[in-house]
Amino acid sequence: MRLQDVYMLNVKGLARGVFQRVTGSAVTDLYSPRRLFSLTADDCFQVGKVAYDMGDYYHAIPWLEEAVSLFRGSYGEWKTEDEASLEDALDHLAFAYFQAGNVSCALSLSREFLLYSPDNKRMARNVLKYEKLLAESPNQELAEAVIQRPNVPHLQTxxxxxxxxxxxxxxxxxxxxxxxxxxxxxxxxxxxxxxxxxxxxxxxxxxxxxxxxxxxxxxxxxxxxxxxxxxxxxxxxxxxxxxxxxxxxxxxxxxxxxxxxxxxxxxxxxxxxxxxxxxxxxxxxxxxxxxxxxxxxxxxxxxxxxxxxxxxxxxxxxxxxxxxxxxxxxxxxxxxxxxxxxxxxxxxxxxxxxxxxxxxxxxxxxxxxxxxxxxxxxxxxxxxxxxxxxxxxxxxxxxxxxxx
Ligand SMILES: O=C(O)CCC(=O)C(=O)O
Ligand SMILES: [Fe+2]
Structure with a gap:
């Protein structure tokens, strides 16, 4: 995550095994590996989970997004080394979005989770809670909360x-x-x-x-x-x-x-x-x-x-x-x-x-x-x-x- 911040690397690229700095529409290669080593959905989940466990949703969301999208793409193909699943990634991403103030994303991811685990009571309660929140303040639907990168206090420069x-x-x-x-x-x-x-x-x-x-x-x-x-x-x-x-x-x-x-x-x-x-x-x-x-x-x-x-x-x-x-x-x-x-x-x-x-x-x-x-x-x-x-x-x- 430090590398991602300092070198402005984009998560999608990192997951594909490329090291690109993305500023606006400009893309610069910071390193061109001879072979591309891509990350698995589970790898991305593990990175996102580290940030998630620290309450750092700024970093957690893009990594969990990547995990969700990779898990979706390979649903049903089970890899023995995977510790996590699409459900785990959806669960964490939904809560990260909720914490970051984006209730509508939290809601749609929670609903998707229920497609796979319809009996999960906790998630069913969350869906009700998110629906209620959105009904109370419908503007939430548009709230594209911008999460700030966690500040490093001693580093003014x-x-x-x-x-x-x-x-x-x-x-x-x-x-x-x-x-x-x-x-x-x-x-x-x-x-x-x-x-x-x-x-x-x-x-x-x-x-x-x-x-x-x-x-x-x-x-x-x-x-x-x-x-x-x-x-x-x-x-x-x-x-x-x-x-x-x-x-x-x-x-x-x-x-x-x-x-x-x-x-x-x-x-x-x-x-x-x-x-x-x-x-x-x-x-x-x-x-x-x-x-x-x-x-x-x-x-x-x-x-x-x-x-x-x-x-x-x-x-x-x-x-x-x-x-x-x-x-x-x-x-x-x-x-x-x-x-x-x-x-x-x-x-x-x-x-x-x-x-x-x-x-x-x-x-x-x-x-x-x-x-x-x-x-x-x-x-x-x-x-x-x-x-x-x-x-x-x-x-x-x-x-x-x-x-x-
Ligand atoms: O590693 C560097 O380039 C600088 C190291 C340094 O400043 C130090 O060790 O005091
Ligand atoms: Fe020094």
Whole structure:
């Protein structure tokens, strides 16, 4: 349902196995599967039932509609794996419509139910109730109640966020801005002089750059393999505690440099490229993150915004910068969206995204609000290296100007 909302997918299409965004009359393919895997009536019923049980009729109705229409089409053909039937779907859909204020739909579906189960007393009572309601206020018949999508209270930036996720990172106008250029980065490091890294400036304020082929395929695979046995549901800082939350759905693991010498090499490469000190305690261990289908990280800041944040336990200040490596590709979805800066970066396997979270004054840069869009198809892996303020005093000198 999250995927359906964020990518504006239509239920009929999903049930047929296609991933299309439908806005008005425009239809865009977000993913073209090589083979169509369609959903059964029972599959659609199960999805609708999840929403129904939460009282979320906005999502329940289209899924139950699809279930009813598929069950109708195959009535009499009984599939052994089916848990539900046309009657179950009609029953749930009728009640969902009633709850949503559409009594006439509730009535006709209930009558249809009685054709198949004429002895059902509960349904017979419902039919009488709906008939009475309609007789009392005949306008109900016309009431095409529009149900609102359940609101996600903490996500005020939802529309911008979803728009940026839907474009899947393609923002052509950005490539027409001359200050956004590509170059070979050596950063005066002897290490990089021998093998420069291809740098793509994505945005200036906040400064966000993408380093292509920062790791090799085998390094990415190795990092994923090292983390895999340690993966656990991701948490976020909430006050002084760390908690699992709906707005961050992924698994993650911390990898100490002592786990494998390759991680030391990786640190040296990050240090050469950023010019920053990434030795503990000036940077955190590598955090490897895995998102499954529907996994996401809604808009957030990487730096602490409260003085009681557990991020300060390292006693090396706030997170001055983020260095995030894409350890996999994805088939669809999963872009990294910068909400206020209004751009998104597609998942580019082996590339690394770097940005400053803090101004030179030490103040958090509110324009770095960003998110990991839900994965539509695929298995997304990233690794975060969070670099702290202390240790960088001569590498990124501070400034009193709040703009710097
Ligand atoms: O997965 C992404 O694209 C973003 C991840 C992120 O922002 C984080 O882990 O803090
Ligand atoms: Fe983040």
């Amino acid at each position: 939802r529309d911008t966020y979803e728009g940026l996720c839907q474009t899947l990172g393609s923002q052509p106008t950005h490539y027409q801005i001359p200050s956004l250029y590509c170059s070979y980065e050596t950063n005066s490091s002897p290490f990089l002089l021998l093998q420069p890294v291809r740098k793509e400036v994505m945005h200036l304020e906040p400064y966000v750059v993408l380093y292509h082929d920062f790791v090799s395929d085998s390094e990415a695979q190795k990092i994923r393999g090292l983390a895999e046995p340690w993966l656990q549901r991701s948490v976020v800082a909430s006050g002084e505690k760390q908690l699992p939350v709906e707005y961050r759905i992924s698994k993650s693991a911390w990898l100490k440099d002592t786990v494998d010498p390759m991680l030391v090499t990786l640190d040296h490469r990050i240090a050469a490229l950023t010019g920053l000190d990434v030795q503990p305690p000036y940077a955190e261990y590598l955090q490897v993150v895995n998102y499954g289908i529907g996994g996401h990280y809604e808009p957030h800041f990487d730096h602490a915004t409260s003085p009681t944040s557990p991020l300060y336990r390292m006693k090396s200040g706030n997170r001055v910068a983020t260095f995030m490596i894409y350890l996999s590709s994805v088939e669809a979805g999963g872009a990294t969206a910068f909400i206020y800066a209004n751009f998104s970066v597609p998942v580019v396997k082996n590339a690394a995204l770097f940005w400053w979270n803090l101004h030179r004054s030490g103040e958090g840069d509110g324009d770095t609000l960003h998110a990991g869009c839900p994965v539509l198809v695929g298995d997304k892996w990233v690794a975060n290296k969070w670099i702290h303020e202390y240790g960088q005093e001569f590498r990124r000198p501070c400034s009193s100007s709040p703009e710097d």
